[in-house]
Amino acid sequence: MEARTVKEIVAFCQGLFDDLDFTRAREWKAAVPGRKVIGYMPVYVPREIIHAAGMLPLGILGGGADMEVIHGDAYYQSYICRIPRSTVELAVTGRLDFVDGMLFPSICDVIRNLSGIWRILFKEKYVRYFDAPQNFREDVGGVFYSNELREFREGLEKLAGRRIADAEINASIEVYNENRLWVNRVYDFRADFPWKAPSAEVYLLMRAGMVLPPEEHTLLMREYLSAAGAQDRPMRDNCRVVLTGVFCEQPPLNLIKSLEISGCYIVDDDFLLVCRWLLEDVQADGDPIENLSRAFLLHSAQTAAKYEADMEVKGRYLIDAIRRRRADGVIFAAPSFCDPALLDQPMMISRLDALKIPYITMQYAENSGQMQPIREQSGTFADSIKLWSSS
């Protein structure tokens, strides 16, 4: 088969992104009788265990910019972010009817309470609030987390009607280690050649990983990298920014495009952190539960949803990203009414201020329509950075 062009690969990813019926995942399920699909919300779940159970982990990130929310507004007040209402909309309109279980990670009280709504509305489904420790000592938080993982594994075993062997989880750990390796390569490639890997493309490529089995997603990223590497594209005089705060409710694709059009190359971000949550390979032999637990405790990304016990370390993850990616500044983009992103922001800002790193802040909803003000704001930001660095 002839290799696909960048355009073709991106069109394929866009197709997956636009499809709110998740046809691809439905087809995966229908292909073999007895297959099961487990939905998960941001920001992290150990997909390795789901995969080892022979199930498809399916990332659910709300309804996006174009889905009309008709029922969801009856479930949520106006002062609550949009992702839970559009997620409920997906469910009550039958778009998630093929999903056998849902995981709600411990990221904030909205997702937490959404787990309860699921229990009330969809009593027949497997629902798990996926809790992770805020204590990172192996003998304290580690013990708790390993036991939580064991419970999770047992829940899936019940659903699957079979045991999940350690060897199976270890095999899945390898699959996801490989997947993360290529995710990181895509991110590195974009940081090195941002004009060759526009952020909207990278985003769509990562979104594809929410729907595809990991093995397919890995192949897709390899294909993209080789196509994008081979293609010449004009380099623009853009500044380089880290985009942060976008770890849960997603901004419209147009917002990502607008930032780059207005003069900001996104060289790092916190989109779809589940793909990059673990910062090192997980050991793929021995007790897989303990290994996954240790990886979480000792080598995982920092976000607003995680407690940082050491004030001196707070913000380091962002600052490291800025340095590693040679970014000129930061765009804080937070969903309206998002507690984690908005409460964390002043602390991050104070660290950037101390280092004189420029930044701007903006708010969005997944269905924000007006991009002109955003373009103007980020355009002015890009201009001021250029002015700054040339002076």
Added chain:
Amino acid sequence: MSGREVVKSNSQLVQKEMISRNYDRITDGNHKVSSTFVPGNLNELLMCFDIANNLPEINAIQNAMRKKSGDMITEAERAGHSEDVCTYVKADIGMMAKGNIAPNGKPFPNPDILLLSYTGCFTFMKWFELLREQYKCPTVMLHVPYAADGTPTRNMRDYIVRQLKEDVIPALEKVSGVRFDIDRLREYLRKSAAAEDDMVWMLESTKHRPSPIDCYFGGVYYMGPIFTAFRGTDEAIEYYRLLRLEIQERIDKGLCAQTPEGDMPEERYRLVVEGPPNWTSFRDFWHMFYESGAVVVASSYTKVGGIYDYEGFRHDPDHPLETMADYCLGVYTNRSLPTRVDMLARNIREYDADGLLINSIKSCNSFSAGQLVMMREIERITGKPAAFIETDLVDPRYFSAANVKNRLESYFQMIDQKRRLGGSSAAGV
């Protein structure tokens, strides 16, 4: 509502003194001071180290009732805090910017330790991360897992106990210079349990018709000592004993609920209320109920610090660390939505209420996210009508008296209509 004379009972006067003594203790410069949150707080443990307990939510409430919180919130927003986040946090941060003055007029000392009891609310974690930036003092986290399946698990409890042993107690020892004595803790817990029995009697006294007390507006006061710096003290035992006598007397006399304007002349509606009250217009809000003859017979807010009237929890001195873990795990906002639904539906039935009123708080995702689903579910289970109003805790910009009053009036009409028809549930307002 100025101009209306406030009628205070004996127990209220006692409580007022207790609160002012605690503020004196916090501000006298002779005690180590901890800041920690109300839900599931570890007051007995702090007492073991002679540490004074300062609760930031209570300060925000005090400032709101004195009409000071609005300016504090504006101050915090000016300093870069988002309009969209919890106003307790902003009132606290704004209070610092405005000199950090306690209700007794003295400046609050910087805390010696921030005891981040992460119980039932995500905001808590960020709140103390933010305060830590200002105070740069030791901060110790107690992560209380969410009881998502309705019942806390063994793993959750063990995790909390381990954190207490490995992190919290050593941190408190270090700050206070006092060695931990588990027998001292047992003694305080024994006193907690003694007060808790009378406190639960108070909560259940509203089953009487007419109800002798209001368990939302009044309940806030009655729960005060047990939820704050007095659980585990003789003062708390004495307060609840006194309160019990007063309530018994009211029952004997057949009096309707006690309010700041005196006894309610008539009990026309019995309600269960979900959600915290609005504090900036607390008296006006209560007055709307008083005028209509509405009494709150049970509320989720009287379960916010810990729940005693659902599974019969009392502090158990024989299992000191475990019982504290159970207390933390049990608080209302740490419970799953189906459990909250069950609790409120049971309250409606057992307290023979006319229906459910939800006061949804703009600030608070922990309480508010999911309340519309809860409302419909409770209506379905009980067949009683429900109503939904929206206000805020301490931000005066989000209390629209006219709107709230309208909603309440139409809700009461709905209850009347339902009574006339003697039929089943009407839709929510």
